[in-house]
Amino acid sequence: MSLTTTNTKTQNGFVRAVKDCASGTVGGIVQVFVGQPFDTVKVRLQTQPIPKAGEQPRFSGMLDCVQKTIKYEGFTAFYKGTTTPLVGAGACVSIQFLVLEFMKRFFNERNGGKIGSFTNSQLYLSGAAAGIANSVISGPVEHIRTRLQVQITSPQVQITSPQALNAANKTYSGPLDCIKKIYSYYGIKGIYKGQCITMFREFQGYGQYFFIYEFLMQRSMVKENKARHEIQSWKSCLFGAIAGYGMWALMFPVDLIKSKLQTDGFTPDTRQYKSSLDCARKTYAKEGIKGFYQGFSACILRAGPVNAATFVAFELAMRLFDKL
DSSP: OOHHHHHHHHHHHHHHHHHHHHHHHHHHHHHHHHHHHHHHHHHHHHHSOOOOTTOOOSOSSHHHHHHHHHHHHOGGGGGTTOHHHHHHHHHHHHHHHHHHHHHHHHHHHHTTTOTTOOOHHHHHHHHHHHHHHHHHHHHHHHHHHHHHHTBTBOTTSOOOSHHHHHTOOOOOSSHHHHHHHHHHHHHHHHHTTTHHHHHHHHHHHHHHHHHHHHHHHHHHHHHHTOOGGGSOHHHHHHHHHHHHHHHHHHHHHHHHHHHHHHTSOSSTTTOSOSSHHHHHHHHHHHHOGGGGGTTHHHHHHHHHHHHHHHHHHHHHHHHHHHHO
16 A cells, blocks of 8 residues: 555545544534433432432422422523533534444444445444443533532422522532532542443443444435435434434433432542442332432433434534535
């Protein structure tokens, strides 16, 4: 191979990677704006204190959470912690799609470049690799976002009036303040709290997430004998929604444990849970199976539109960048 050919191949690979990143960033930004309100409700339901005997829960359900949030904090409360995921999601989703597309090209070369030649295991591993790479960013981003989302009031104060809300003990004034305080007291380990369970969720979750989407997309390409850019956008929406439902239907209990760990205390005297397994045991002991599905309705409502929007935004951005 000549030096010119090598340089051209390297340049083409770099340009492709830039386009993958840029398209992923577009998908990530769309994902945040569409999904943040649903995610705030989900996290608040997941992490609300377990009521003692005779006490009422902070939120009786998804609609109650929405109503109280609007009543006492206003609509903008649904976008608490948005700055962090808006920056982070662009990075996260760009990394996801960068690694996904790289792995697909890697396997495609070994499959002879034939359309629709990916095996199920290749699609799953491509998604799983994207998830693991993504976890380096998504772990701390979701940790900071989660702490800001649940910052309503102290566990001892019920939201029954604006006065009760004003009496809240807010620890962090914003994402930068949250990062600064956690890092100053607990270092990088504090920033990456809950990272192990996050990595497990990302590996398994994105493995099946991208497998479902790519399986449906590849099958459609073969069946219709079309290139990827010729597949209708409504199909990207549909496949994305199905992938989102498939991922969260199976991974929600893991996500709930992650949220509980990431909003738990940092020191032994303030921690409720020693580990992911301890969190799972205590959740089951106190709440049973239903305890693993607090906030599930909000999550499933979110899964369809958010992931449909993410994939169609990525596909359309990719088509646009390919024309440049």
